[in-house]
Amino acid sequence: MNYFKMQLPALDCNEKFARSALAAFCVEAAPTLEEIGDVKTAVSEAVTNVVVHAYDKENPGEIFLEAYLDANEIKIVIKDNGVGIADVEKALEPFYSTKSDDERSGMGFTVMQTFMDKVSVVSKEGEGTTVELVKRFGDKQ
Amino acid sequence: MTYKMSGDDLYVYLYGEFDDSVAKTIRENIDMLIDSFVFSRLVIDMREVSFMDSTGIGVLLGRYKKLRSLGRKLSVKNVNFQVDKVFSMCGIYDIVSKL
Ligand SMILES: Nc1ncnc2c1ncn2[C@@H]1O[C@H](COP(=O)(O)OP(=O)(O)O)[C@@H](O)[C@H]1O
Numbered sequence: 510m511n512y513f514k515m516q517l518p519a520l521d522c523n524e525k526f527a528r529s530a531l532a533a534f535c536v537e538a539a540p541t542l543e544e545i546g547d548v549k550t551a552v553s554e555a556v557t558n559v560v561v562h563a564y565d566k567e568n569p570g571e572i573f574l575e576a577y578l579d580a581n582e583i584k585i586v587i588k589d590n591g592v593g594i595a596d597v598e599k600a601l602e603p604f605y606s607t608k609s610d611d612e613r614s615g616m617g618f619t620v621m622q623t624f625m626d627k628v629s630v631v632s633k634e635g636e637g638t639t640v641e642l643v644k645r646f647g648d649k650q
Numbered sequence: 651m652t653y654k655m656s657g658d659d660l661y662v663y664l665y666g667e668f669d670d671s672v673a674k675t676i677r678e679n680i681d682m683l684i685d686s687f688v689f690s691r692l693v694i695d696m697r698e699v700s701f702m703d704s705t706g707i708g709v710l711l712g713r714y715k716k717l718r719s720l721g722r723k724l725s726v727k728n729v730n731f732q733v734d735k736v737f738s739m740c741g742i743y744d745i746v747s748k749l
Pocket residue numbers: 554558559561562563589591592593594600601605606607608609613614615616617618619638704
């Protein structure tokens with residue numbers, strides 16, 4: 510079992526850093542290029558959601574990122590202390606976005622669900638959101 | 651971002667990682683080109699784009715709607731494997747053709 514934990518300001522320049530860090534971390538489990546791409550994309554979605562939705566721009570909070578690698582399985586936790594999601598079920602629907610005026614596609618959670626083996630979202634209004642992503646490498650071989 | 655006119659097509663070449671941190675710049679630059687040139691089809695060439703997430707989908711759908719209201723078409727070209735997977739699962743190819 511290997512793991513890392515980090516905490517970084519919810520700034521857009523950290524979206525690339527976070528997904529690249531995760532991609533580098535899972536290399537130890539010898540994932541295929543496609544699997545690395547899947548993890549990178551899903552992490553980018555979750556971290557971008559923290560930057561875009563969780564906090565107000567004038568007063569950005571923090572992104573809490575944890576990853577646990579056990580044999581061929583990675584679990585990634587992306588957490589914030591932001592506004593939270595009022596209706597999680599609705600938020601998970603394809604093309605649903607509370608920021609469609611800003612041309613957000615509303616496909617972030619759908620991308621996470623398609624690219625990862627398991628996605629769970631726990632959120633409370635006014636307290637924050639925790640997204641858990643799990644992927645097993647080598648499932649297709 | 652660079653661009654060129656080729657016959658009736660306006661080609662736009664994107665570079666690097668297409669995410670939330672660059673979306674606004676890409677959107678504004680493409681819109682400026684759309685407003686400045688006469689063409690019938692916008693072709694976005696993504697050969698040099700190494701990564702894109704659903705933020706890119708939002709930007710592309712926005713340009714698609716703008717172009718449609720002007721009676722113009724949108725295509726994408728040279729999409730890498732990771733980007734193609736995001737495009738496919740979001741159903742982009744139902745409305746934007748891949749050259
Ligand atoms: N960390 C978060 N904090 C608050 N709201 C969130 C968070 N993540 C997602 N949401 C809400 O869920 C909706 C759907 O998210 P997503 O599928 O990624 O679409 P998009 O980001 O394009 O709006 C968002 O529009 C937003 O309202």
